Structure formats: structure tokens, C-alpha cells
Amino acid sequence: MKLEGIHHITAITGDAPGNVEFYAGVLGLRLVKKTVNQDDPTVYHLFYADEQGSPGADLTFFEYPGARPGRAGAGMVHRIVWRVASAEALDFWEQRLAANGVATQRTDDGTLRFADPEGLDHELVVSTVPDAPLIADAPDVPREHALQGFDAVRAYTGDPARSETLLRETLGFDGGDDGRWEVRGDERGGRYVYDPAPDVRPLPGAGTVHHVAFATRMDEQDAWQERVTRAGARATPIIDRFYFRSIYFREPSGVLFELATMGPGFGADEDPAHLGERLSLPPKFERLRSQLERTLTPLPDPRAARTSA
Numbered sequence: 369m370k371l372e373g374i375h376h377i378t379a380i381t382g383d384a385p386g387n388v389e390f391y392a393g394v395l396g397l398r399l400v401k402k403t404v405n406q407d408d409p410t411v412y413h414l415f416y417a418d419e420q421g422s423p424g425a426d427l428t429f430f431e432y433p434g435a436r437p438g439r440a441g442a443g444m445v446h447r448i449v450w451r452v453a454s455a456e457a458l459d460f461w462e463q464r465l466a467a468n469g470v471a472t473q474r475t476d477d478g479t480l481r482f483a484d485p486e487g488l489d490h491e492l493v494v495s496t497v498p499d500a501p502l503i504a505d506a507p508d509v510p511r512e513h514a515l516q517g518f519d520a521v522r523a524y525t526g527d528p529a530r531s532e533t534l535l536r537e538t539l540g541f542d543g544g545d546d547g548r549w550e551v552r553g554d555e556r557g558g559r560y561v562y563d564p565a566p567d568v569r570p571l572p573g574a575g576t577v578h579h580v581a582f583a584t585r586m587d588e589q590d591a592w593q594e595r596v597t598r599a600g601a602r603a604t605p606i607i608d609r610f611y612f613r614s615i616y617f618r619e620p621s622g623v624l625f626e627l628a629t630m631g632p633g634f635g636a637d638e639d640p641a642h643l644g645e646r647l648s649l650p651p652k653f654e655r656l657r658s659q660l661e662r663t664l665t666p667l668p669d670p671r672a673a674r675t676s677a
Contacts, residue, residue, distance in 0.1 A: 389670050
């Protein structure tokens with residue numbers, strides 16, 4: 369069995385409308401699912417991805433309106449790394465972000481760093497892998513410059529050696545030198561990188577990552593749950609999230625991991641041509657629709673606005 373790279377990354381926002389404006393409007397991702405947090409269905413769970421809603425490009429947010437700003441520390445992912453096609457794409461994003469009031473930094477490694485309005489760090493790198501690019505068709509982002517899916521997440525830890533056995537022997541990651549790990553399946557791969565933890569108290573909140581999920585094949589989820597449990601990682605039972613099936617556990621550094629299946633996918637309850645256009649509720653939450661449609665914050669449609677501009 370092999371993990372197929374990063375499936376999705378889930379973060380926290382205190383401002384769903386602003387979140388949509390930034391990720392769908394500025395970054396050009398497609399809002400592929402507008403649903404609710406299945407552990408707290410009174411709040412949004414928003415999913416952004418490529419045009420098909422593919423694992424590997426799926427950035428999600430729980431909205432807790434007015435949530436206080438968080439602070440990444442030991443045991444937390446602190447940066448999301450995206451692939452782009454070329455140095456010219458980095459130039460495009462440097463200019464586009466500046467035009468939208470977002471400060472950027474070009475690094476000595478030739479990458480581009482920036483943060484979203486709530487402080488969540490991002491980095492763009494020129495892709496060096498054969499994975500198919502996962503691209504959203506934003507009307508004002510040239511396809512050759514679009515984001516191409518996840519390359520890595522970077523996490524803080526005070527002791528990266530504690531995680532080596534689980535990453536290498538249980539989950540099948542390779543590497544480990546300087547805290548740099550990679551997992552690669554038959555279709556895709558992704559990296560998991562450690563940085564020294566700052567001397568601050570971790571504070572979950574707006575602008576922080578809640579968990580990172582790695583992709584499994586549908587017919588291997590039971591075996592992964594058994595393998596992780598045997599390794600002593602205290603995995604949850606398999607949880608049916610309707611759009612995928614999940615298990616959760618903390619790796620020894622403290623980061624919350626999820627293993628999520630590469631299906632059924634977001635077309636389970638919507639026409640793929642119209643993903644994210646209405647509130648989608650898994651069947652067990654459908655009884656709450658009228659209440660939720662009255663209380664959830666109305667969201668903008670930045671893609672439609674930019675198409676008509």
C-alpha cells in the first residue's frame with residue numbers, strides 16, 4: 369500500500385466571506401463544496417480545489433465567525449506549499465498579490481512566500497515532479513500560471529526524530545534528512561517538512577492549520593486503519609464523511625494526521641459542472657437545511673464577479 373501524497377489540508381477561518389474572496393477571488397481556486405463541519409454542523413466547511421475537486425489540491429476551512437487569530441507552534445503545520453509551472457508563474461503571482469494588497473517575499477531558494485488575510489502562510493515553488501497539474505479555470509488567471517496543487521506542508525517540531533518510525537515504517541515516507549520527508553504513490557506524491565519550533569505557545573485559531581490529510585485508495589482504508597493502530601498511533605475508527613472516508617491520529621510531533629480516501633468525491637451530491645453553487649449537506653444533516661440556510665453567513669461569488677468585470 370502507498371499513500372498518494374497530500375489529499376487535503378484543513379485550516380480555520382473567522383471570516384467565511386473574506387476567505388472566499390481571497391481563495392476563490394485572488395488565488396483563483398474553485399469553491400467546490402459549500403457544506404458544514406460534520407462535527408459541528410452549525411458552522412461552514414468550505415472546500416477549494418482545482419476544477420474537478422481533486423485530492424491533492426483541496427484546501428478546506430472550518431469557519432468559526434469572529435474566531436481569534438491563532439499562532440502556529442510546536443505540533444502544528446505552519447505553511448502550505450503549492451506548485452506552479454515556471455519562474456514566470458512566480459512573477460505573475462508576485463504582481464497579482466501585490467495588486468491585491470498582499471505582501472510577498474522572494475526567497476534565496478527561488479520561491480514566493482505570502483500570507484492570507486488571517487496570517488496563514490503559503491509558499492509557491494516551481495514544480496519538479498511528473499504529477500499531473502491540478503488547475504482551476506479562474507477567468508482572470510492564465511492557465512499556465514495557475515496553482516497546480518500541493519507540493520508540501522511544513523510543520524513545527526522540537527524533536528523530529530520522534531516521528532521517524534511512524535513516518536518511515538508505518539506510513540511509507542522516504543527521506544528524513546534535515547526533517548524532509550516525501551511520500552509517493554502510483555499517481556501523486558507530496559512532502560512533509562519539519563522546521564524548528566519557535567519558542568511560543570501554540571494557539572489554534574483563525575489563520576492556523578487544523579490538520580493535514582494524506583490520500584488512500586478506497587479499498588485500502590481498512591488496512592491502513594489496522595496498520596496505524598498496530599503502530600500505536602491511536603487511530604480513530606473509519607469515519608464516513610460522505611465525500612470520502614477518514615481516519616485520524618496524531619503523529620508523535622503532535623500534528624493531526626488524517627488518511628482520506630480518494631472518493632467517492634464531490635460529485636456524490638452535485639453535478640460536477642455546478643460544484644459549490646449551493647449548500648450541500650450529507651444525508652444525515654439534510655433535516656437541518658432550513659435552519660442552516662437561515663443562519664449561515666451569505667457568501668460572495670468572486671468567480672462570477674470577475675467573469676462579468
